[in-house]
Amino acid sequence: MIRLSKSLNAWGKPEFNAVLKQDIEQLDARHLPLQQGLTLSSHVTDRPFQAMIISASEEAGLIRAKVGIFYTGVIAGCSCADDPTPIDEQNEYCVLRFDVDRSTADATVTLLAE
Numbered sequence: 001m002i003r004l005s006k007s008l009n010a011w012g013k014p015e016f017n018a019v020l021k022q023d024i025e026q027l028d029a030r031h032l033p034l035q036q037g038l039t040l041s042s043h044v045t046d047r048p049f050q051a052m053i054i055s056a057s058e059e060a061g062l063i064r065a066k067v068g069i070f071y072t073g074v075i076a077g078c079s080c081a082d083d084p085t086p087i088d089e090q091n092e093y094c095v096l097r098f099d100v101d102r103s104t105a106d107a108t109v110t111l112l113a114e
Contacts, residue, residue: 001106002031004098008105011063017053020065024051024098033111034071037094041073045089054095063100066112068093 010019025048034044049071056065072089095114100107 002027002098002109003105004100004107005105008063008100008102011058011102016056020056020067020098021051021053024067024069025049029071032069032096032109034069034092034094036111037069037096038073038092039094040090040092041075043074043076044092045072045074047072047089058102061102063098063102065098065100067096067098069096 004020004023007016007020007023010016029044029046029049032049034049038044049069052068052070054066054068056063058064071092071094073092074087074089095112097110097112098107099110
């Protein structure tokens with residue numbers, strides 16, 4: 001379960017976007033649907049990702065944030081000696097929606113088709 005307590009505490013304050021960005025960037029990428037968001041490659045790399053806050057609003061007990069995620073992927077080959085697949089990283093981008101419960105700070109993440 002993802003918990004964004006610092007972001008919840010910063011809601012309504014000028015520093016909210018910076019706190020949310022930092023909270024998201026400290027998450028383990030395995031907890032985000034980055035693999036499903038790949039468009040140019042087949043496997044998400046272990047390199048750190050960057051978040052960009054697009055918008056945030058309050059709806060029915062939730063803080064709903066739309067966030068752009070910049071990350072990298074590779075086209076995974078068979079790792080054979082004669083495999084011609086290059087190991088070049090591809091820049092990837094996807095948009096995620098974070099719904100943060102206002103009472104618990106528990107967050108759900110949804111990949112958006114944008």
